[in-house]
Amino acid sequence: MSYTTTAHHDAHEDHPSGIMRWLTTTNHKDIGTMYLIFALIMFMVGGSMIMLVRAELFQPGMQLVQPEFFNQLIGVHALIMIFMALMPAATGFANWMLPLQIGAPDMALPRLNNWGFWLLPPAAILLTLPYILALFGIGDGAIATGWTFYAPLSVQGGIGVDFAIFAVHLLGISSVMGSINVIVTIFNMRAPGMTLMKMPMFAWGWLITAFLLIATIPVLAGAVTMLLTDRHFGTHFFDAAGGGDPIMFQHLFWFFGHPEVYILLLPVWGFMPQILQTFARKPMYGYKVQVYSLWAIGALSVVVWAHHFFTVGMPVPALLYFMYSTMAISIPLAVLFYCWIATIWRGSMSFETPMLFAVGWIILFGIGGLTGLVLADVAADAQYHHTYFVVAHFHYTLFAGGIMGIMAGVYYWLPKMTGHMYNEKLGKLHFWLTAISFNLTFIPQFFLGLAGMPRRIPDYALQFSEFNMISSIAAFVLGAAQLLFVYNIISCARGGKKATDQVWEGAQGLEWTLPSPPPYHSFTEQPVVK
Amino acid sequence: MVMQWIKKTGMFLVLAFASFAVNAEYAWNFPKPVTPMALDTLHVHNKFMLITMILFVVVLAIMIYSIVNHRKSRNYQAATFTGPKTRPQVLWTLVPFAILLYIDFILMGIPAYHSVVMMEDTKNNADMVIKVNGSQWRWSYEYMDGDAQGIKFVSNLTTPQEQITNEAEKGEHYLLEVDNPLVLPVDKKVRILLTASDVIHNWWVPAFGASRDAIPGFLRETWVKVEEEGTYRGQCKELCGKGHGYMPVVVKAVPQEEFDVWVADQKQQMAANTAGADKEWTKDELMALGKDVYTKNCAVCHQVSGAGLPPAFPALTGSKLVAEPNLDSDGKLLKDSHLDRVLNGKGVMPAWKATLSDSDIAAVVTYERNALGNAVGDVLQPAQVKALR
Numbered sequence A: 001m002s003y004t005t006t007a008h009h010d011a012h013e014d015h016p017s018g019i020m021r022w023l024t025t026t027n028h029k030d031i032g033t034m035y036l037i038f039a040l041i042m043f044m045v046g047g048s049m050i051m052l053v054r055a056e057l058f059q060p061g062m063q064l065v066q067p068e069f070f071n072q073l074i075g076v077h078a079l080i081m082i083f084m085a086l087m088p089a090a091t092g093f094a095n096w097m098l099p100l101q102i103g104a105p106d107m108a109l110p111r112l113n114n115w116g117f118w119l120l121p122p123a124a125i126l127l128t129l130p131y132i133l134a135l136f137g138i139g140d141g142a143i144a145t146g147w148t149f150y151a152p153l154s155v156q157g158g159i160g161v162d163f164a165i166f167a168v169h170l171l172g173i174s175s176v177m178g179s180i181n182v183i184v185t186i187f188n189m190r191a192p193g194m195t196l197m198k199m200p201m202f203a204w205g206w207l208i209t210a211f212l213l214i215a216t217i218p219v220l221a222g223a224v225t226m227l228l229t230d231r232h233f234g235t236h237f238f239d240a241a242g243g244g245d246p247i248m249f250q251h252l253f254w255f256f257g258h259p260e261v262y263i264l265l266l267p268v269w270g271f272m273p274q275i276l277q278t279f280a281r282k283p284m285y286g287y288k289v290q291v292y293s294l295w296a297i298g299a300l301s302v303v304v305w306a307h308h309f310f311t312v313g314m315p316v317p318a319l320l321y322f323m324y325s326t327m328a329i330s331i332p333l334a335v336l337f338y339c340w341i342a343t344i345w346r347g348s349m350s351f352e353t354p355m356l357f358a359v360g361w362i363i364l365f366g367i368g369g370l371t372g373l374v375l376a377d378v379a380a381d382a383q384y385h386h387t388y389f390v391v392a393h394f395h396y397t398l399f400a401g402g403i404m405g406i407m408a409g410v411y412y413w414l415p416k417m418t419g420h421m422y423n424e425k426l427g428k429l430h431f432w433l434t435a436i437s438f439n440l441t442f443i444p445q446f447f448l449g450l451a452g453m454p455r456r457i458p459d460y461a462l463q464f465s466e467f468n469m470i471s472s473i474a475a476f477v478l479g480a481a482q483l484l485f486v487y488n489i490i491s492c493a494r495g496g497k498k499a500t501d502q503v504w505e506g507a508q509g510l511e512w513t514l515p516s517p518p519p520y521h522s523f524t525e526q527p528v529v530k
Numbered sequence B: 001m002v003m004q005w006i007k008k009t010g011m012f013l014v015l016a017f018a019s020f021a022v023n024a025e026y027a028w029n030f031p032k033p034v035t036p037m038a039l040d041t042l043h044v045h046n047k048f049m050l051i052t053m054i055l056f057v058v059v060l061a062i063m064i065y066s067i068v069n070h071r072k073s074r075n076y077q078a079a080t081f082t083g084p085k086t087r088p089q090v091l092w093t094l095v096p097f098a099i100l101l102y103i104d105f106i107l108m109g110i111p112a113y114h115s116v117v118m119m120e121d122t123k124n125n126a127d128m129v130i131k132v133n134g135s136q137w138r139w140s141y142e143y144m145d146g147d148a149q150g151i152k153f154v155s156n157l158t159t160p161q162e163q164i165t166n167e168a169e170k171g172e173h174y175l176l177e178v179d180n181p182l183v184l185p186v187d188k189k190v191r192i193l194l195t196a197s198d199v200i201h202n203w204w205v206p207a208f209g210a211s212r213d214a215i216p217g218f219l220r221e222t223w224v225k226v227e228e229e230g231t232y233r234g235q236c237k238e239l240c241g242k243g244h245g246y247m248p249v250v251v252k253a254v255p256q257e258e259f260d261v262w263v264a265d266q267k268q269q270m271a272a273n274t275a276g277a278d279k280e281w282t283k284d285e286l287m288a289l290g291k292d293v294y295t296k297n298c299a300v301c302h303q304v305s306g307a308g309l310p311p312a313f314p315a316l317t318g319s320k321l322v323a324e325p326n327l328d329s330d331g332k333l334l335k336d337s338h339l340d341r342v343l344n345g346k347g348v349m350p351a352w353k354a355t356l357s358d359s360d361i362a363a364v365v366t367y368e369r370n371a372l373g374n375a376v377g378d379v380l381q382p383a384q385v386k387a388l389r
Helices: A019-024 A028-056 A067-102 A110-118 A120-135 A159-188 A201-232 A246-280 A287-301 A305-312 A316-344 A353-375 A378-384 A388-418 A424-451 A462-494 B002-022 B036-069 B087-107 B109-120 B256-278 B283-302 B338-344 B358-370 B382-388
Strands: B128-135 B138-143 B152-155 B182-185 B190-196 B201-205 B210-214 B220-224 B230-235 B248-254
Touching: A019 A028, A028 A067, A028 A110, A028 A120, A028 A388, A028 A462, A067 A120, A067 A159, A067 A201, A067 A246, A067 A388, A110 A120, A110 A159, A120 A159, A159 A201, A201 A246, A201 A287, A246 A287, A246 A305, A246 A316, A246 A353, A246 A388, A287 A316, A305 A316, A305 A378, A305 B210, A316 A353, A316 A378, A316 B036, A316 B087, A316 B109, A353 A378, A353 A388, A353 A424, A353 B036, A378 A388, A378 A424, A378 B036, A378 B109, A378 B210, A388 A424, A388 A462, A424 A462, B036 B109, B087 B109, B128 B182, B128 B201, B128 B210, B182 B256, B190 B201, B190 B210, B201 B248, B210 B220, B248 B256, B256 B358, B256 B382, B283 B358, B338 B358, B338 B382, B358 B382
Parallel strands: B128 B190, B182 B248
Antiparallel strands: B128 B138, B138 B152, B190 B220, B201 B210, B201 B230, B230 B248
16 A cells, blocks of 8 residues: 655644643544543553452452452452443544544544543542442442442442442443444545555454444443342342343343453454554555454354353253354454464564564463353353453453553554654563563463352462462562553653654554654645555 | 551461461362263363363464564565465465364364253253252252252351451361251262342352352252262352352262261251240240351341441341330231341341241340340240241
8 A cells, every 4th residue: 555645734733721622622632642541540540459459369368358348349440441441542542543544634523522531530430439438438339249230239239339330321422422433434534545445454443343332332221221220210120029030131231241342352453463564564464354354253242142151051052052153253363363473474573562562462362362262162161150260361351462452552652642752671671571470460360260269259268379379479560560651651751762753664554654743633635545 | 456456467477377388289270070060071171271272382383483583683574475375375274264163163062062961951860859049148958859858958158257357277178168068969960959049149069060050039950960979169159249258068978878867867857946946945045046046147247246237237236126026916927027027038138937947036036136235135936936937
């Protein structure tokens, strides 16, 4: 692909300053920045909660917290990491990079965009407020059901559940707004000559994510609303005594919950091949087949949900269907892995921080994928289900596959966004500390799960002591290493070596044709893609 | 205050190191299987793990080769291919996916099919049926047929609170010990029906490979056939509130003869209990039994002191409800009285009439009214409870 740009840089730069700039902004870069900062803050908040959990699990016995509070920590940790760290980070990249990558001056619906972001802070406050209220003797703290809201435990819970339900409503509205914006932008605002099959892979990843969000978020919103009416208005959707069914909640929840996994990962699968081709200095392998695989995974993701609760008891045909359909996802996913590895194969690689994260991501996410394949087996799943094996598995997919992917993206685009190079040494140190301590945290958890330690327990039998101790120590290192990440981002935003327009030697795509940082209004005249 | 804290922390550290030294044993895989299902599960698991590890190592080796050799610092010139070009290349590209399809649906898919069918075959050739009920936070068991029919009991955690709060050394089976384990004969196929009285629980013993949710208002089932004598331990596996970590499953598998003796023993005890319900109890007898029943069943929520954990679990000490009379002048149960609450439950409070005997209920109610800082003064007789059933 080649591009011709006639971008003028004399556009008006005037906008309100100070707090009003950020409250009223409809500029995609400002909003993208806010999303990313919000995600980073919540990543640290959710991370601190789990540090407390790991400290409690350092040894058997109850040391630091009470079981009630422990249950609140694990559930809120998950809700924060999923809805307020990973999703906003991906949306932040979409806001920043989609218009730049497809040659659009901004997102298609700027006001909706502003509103979409400003729903997030109230949602974060709603979710965590019950902690503070409890200090003043109001209610008994935040939601303590885990992030899954399973009825009837959630029907029984305190005001934390209500707060979490409303937080999820706000987050859902925000996600749907963001998704509509992405779809409209991609379909209407691509530069002339950029056909769908010439789009950057990141746009494809996000397009499918957006469709999945619009398809599944309303189901979640409906399910938690039914929960709300069960709690307060005497309905019996999930109460057998009134003709309802607690398992229906699980079906509704995971009809959203499984696609959600791909919602978190598809944007990463989008930009990761771009990072790989940049640092391998070699064009992306199998563009078309990657696009088809993304669609196949998106489609399969909405028909496999019940593998999250095989042990509730299902008819044999249902078990078999959900097992085989889950295994089927491994095929398109393997195609993606094949393409990623084929992209770096016989390239001319260099290993700056984004590439380190990208390569580490392929390997670690591979472990997440393979253990997922094992989990699909219904019979073995009876043993894995709800143990630390599952905890380790989904941290390989969501921390390694999600967060570490996002980190690759941050290091990749940070020079473009700030105009400065980050500290490469610190970046590499951050990668190695993260990768090593991550493995030391979660490999012991595989063994804990196999040996029979259930998840979500505040205290455990003595045979699990050693692995928990190793896991906790590694988790503290993992947590501390993220302070380097924050420091590196802040110092990069403040100054540092000037970044060139192209930033990376092998970088290709419209965003690298703009100055670093790009002007406040970019592509005021459309570039043409040949 | 500070001194106490230092003492407590010091004690805790000493105990922590002691426990570390005693329990330096690692477990890397599933526990030794003792049922056909667990054996099957272990085979499936080992096979699958091996396959995925081979896949992982092969792919990792390819990546490492590439990372080492295809470097700019080695002046490796980047190729430009973006896909297979010739027909043989296309065919070669398809090979890994053909292998994966074979692994998914043949190599693993077919054994998995047989495992699932076996796992769900709960009814055929079942020798006996038991019912398991999960409630916050204990399991209770009931034998549904055969000689053992009618035997039922509650199985409570026996680990002392001091061990949990690090004030005493932790025992060998810390958190995995109960007062009344489920007793099963070996080599008998036992069909297990599961339900729950409040929220969803999951009955799980790793050595059995059996794990099934207990769902309030529904019956679910699984089965076990223990092939080796021994005591097997597991836990509730579905988050069920603050006591989730404190509802272990303990199963004792014994030879048939021993099981028969146990059944006869239980039957005798049941008969004694029924007889006990008809006799007149002294207040001291009731208070002694009541304290025992209270500690086992009630103290998790209402606390040993009776202070409760408001607002979820109200205090019994000074409770208005406890101070009110239980029965009207005709001996009829008053609605929303103390006894009504214990018998029939409300909201989070379980209905105890299903699990406790008449003597237990009479004793615990008497205890709650005359201890824990309360002094209502009245005595409830087992016979009175029996009459209300």
